[in-house]
Amino acid sequence: MTLTLVTGGTGHLGRDIVDRLVGDGHHVRLLARSPGARPDVEWAVGDLATGVGLSDALQDVDTVINAATYSPIARRGGVRPVDFFRSPSAVDVEGTERLLSLCQRQSIRHFLHVSIVGLDDATLPYARVKLAGERLVRASALSWSVVRAMPFYYLLDKMITSFAWLPLWPMPTTSFNPVDTSDVADHIVACAFDGIFGERTEIGGPQDISIAELGGQYRDARGLHRKILPVPMSEAKARGMGFVISRGARGRLTWADWLQHRYSVTHQAA
Structure with a gap:
């Protein structure tokens, strides 16, 4: 049986990827700074940022799915002024370079890299790091693949x-x-084992939705009483911020359905 290494396997997307792999009968090894509790995978202790254990x-x-990333915005669930000036590169650039070099030495069959839709026009430092x-x-x-995905529902919820x-x-x-990470995971796992390499179809959610409408659906799902002020944004500014519409595969789960599942139990008026 072939062995698949997943980096970033303890994150939101990574957990969904691992669930799909295990569900499909793959032998999975997770790279993490410390071993986790799930018994249906191998744990490899290591760190992309330092190279320890790689x-x-x-x-x-046989196959590497590189889903690791370090986004301060995602970690804290909000944007701070510093995010417009710099973003750490130890995981996404130096770590990726180190991983690629080791994969080449060990003759890895397929290296699949998870990226973001719209990076070429995005201006935020984190986006420039991801593009690098x-x-x-x-x-x-290496025989590589790149799968670009749209922003995830859970991150928008946090923000x-x-x-x-x-x-x-x-x-x-x-x-x-x-898009939801569950739909992205399905797409990534399919791309990892279909024998096709190179730039793969990007993936976004099933619905084109304005940010203002997205906020309104969140407000209603939470039972909040807030006023939304729609603000026009130029196309150039929107693309610079990463607000684009993907032209590839479409997931199935809508934002409204994700919110219903997320807040159906915790719904409270405020």
Whole structure:
């Protein structure tokens, strides 16, 4: 049986990827800074940012799914002024370069890299870091694939929650199609084992929705009483912020359905 190494396997997307792999009968090894509790996978202790444990983690591996990333915005669930000036690159650039080099030495059959839709026009430092890492993959001599995905529902939920206490929510009217990690995981696992390499079809959610409408659905799902102020945004500014509409595969779960599942038990008026 072939062995698949997943980096970032303890994150939101990574957990869904691992669930799909295990459900499909794959032998899975997770790279993590400390071993977790789930018994249906192998745990390899290591760190992309430092390189510790990477060589051992790749022993006997056939396929690598690189879902690791470090986004301060995602970690804290909100944007701070510093995010417009810099973003750490130890995982997404140096870590990716280190992983690629080791994979080449160990003759990995397939290296699949998870990236983000719209990076070429995005201006935020995190996006530039992600693009730099993606370019390293594309320049590699390995048999590689790149799958770009739209922003995830759980992250948008965290970001709106961070300012949900405000009585007025200024929100752009520009549209995009965010997606759930479960749909992205299905697409990634399919791309990892279909024998096709290179740039793969990007994936977004099933619905084109304005940010203002997205905020309104969140507000209603939470039972909040807030006023939304629609704010026009130029196309260039929207693309710079990563608000685009993907043109590839479409997931199945809508934002409204995700919210219903997320808040059906915790729904409270405020």
